[in-house]
Amino acid sequence: MKLYVIKGEKAIDITEVSGSINLSTSVDTLGASLVFNIVRNYNDLSYIFSDEIETGDVIILTNEKELFKGIVVSISTTKYSRTVECLDYCFYLNKNKVIKQFDHIAASVAIKQLLQEINAPEGEISNISTSITKVYYSNTIAEIINDILKQVNEELGVKYKLEFIDNKFNVNPFKKINVEFRYKQTGNETINESIQDMKNRILVTSNEQESTEILAIAEDTKNIEKYGSLQEIINVDPEQKEAKVRNIAKTKLKELNKVFKTVSLEGFGDDNFRAGRVVYLNNSKLKLFGEFLIKSCVHTWRKGEHIVNLEVELFEE
Structure with a gap:
């Protein structure tokens, strides 16, 4: 693992004077x-460079490969260190x-137009017809x-994520990675x-303020009997076709009509782990078998060790 700061046309290696490096991703962000720490000592010229890192x-x-830019x-x-975010x-x-x-x-065209507003470099933007x-405003x-x-997820039931990878902005569905979670036991496991x-x-109702028309309803009566009524309202364009509106209601019910189970795991890291990826788990101790969506991922490099903390939930396509 190497950490660099770019000064002009120079890439300066600051790995040896840096510590507690944390790389974080989340599906909600x-x-x-x-975030990393860098040693400083104003009495020692060998550490003077740490004060030259600027916002x-x-x-x-x-x-x-490049993990972050x-x-x-x-x-x-502080007197002897700097924390850089x-x-x-x-x-x-x-x-x-x-x-x-x-x-x-189309959603994909709309996203491209938004990136063009600030001349953001486009990478792979999936074709999304929603x-x-x-x-x-x-x-x-x-x-x-x-x-x-x-809106795409509500209509299609497919979750997409925008990421900055290889110096470009990419929009793709949450995807599987071809690795299992292999780690030594740390004891830090929670469900x-x-x-x-x-x-x-x-x-599903009209998004017109003057209208209170209900366009579609989807419900689970057995679940309501057990847990009580827990209702969500989704506003859509009233010009949407009836079949499409019904599908939005069914898709949202499928996504939210469940007991949410999240699992926190810690182990020795793999660079491929990132929020929005789907990983296979085979954990007999917690009875976790199958594909799980990584909701959040924190990589930590400290004293030569690479630890990863994951929060995952069962992945349902």
Whole structure:
């Protein structure tokens, strides 16, 4: 593993003076974050470079391949160390607000238009036919893309994620990785079960403020009898076809009508782990077998060890 800061045209290796390097991704957050400590000693000229790292500098983390590239957004300095926080280039999608109107435009086309607003480099953007009709006032580009992908998920039942990889923005479905979670026992394993996010009745209504018409209903009567009514309302364009609206209700019910089970695992790391990937687990102690979606992932490099902490949930296609 190597950590570099870019100064002008030079890539300066700061691995040896850095410690506690943490790389984090989450399905609920756009982009990746990197936090590391760097040694400083104002009485020792050999450490003077640590004070030359500035906000806005580019930081790159590699391990045979590039794992992170982003900019320094904040620095905390004490007498003998500095803590440096970096965000990948999704930072700019989170910080640029736009006014945008889409009128029956395919989701993939709408996302490309949003990236073009700030001349963001496009990578692989999956072809997504979901029609987007909506006006966005003073929303960030990240907020709009998240809303578009939410509409896609509601209609198609397919989850997509925007990521900054290989210096480009990519939008693809959550994907499987061809590795099993291989790790030595650390004892840090937890299963959490909750019904706080459960929804067993879905109403689809018109997004016109003047209308209260219910366009579709999907519900699980047995689940309602057991847990009580837990209702969600989804607003859609009233011009949507009836079959499409019914499908949105069924898809959302399938996604939310369950006891949510998340599992926290810790072990020796693999660079391929990242939020939004699907990993196979074979854990007899916790009775975890099959494919699980990585909801959040934190890689930590410290004293020559690479530890990964995952939060996963059962993956349902």
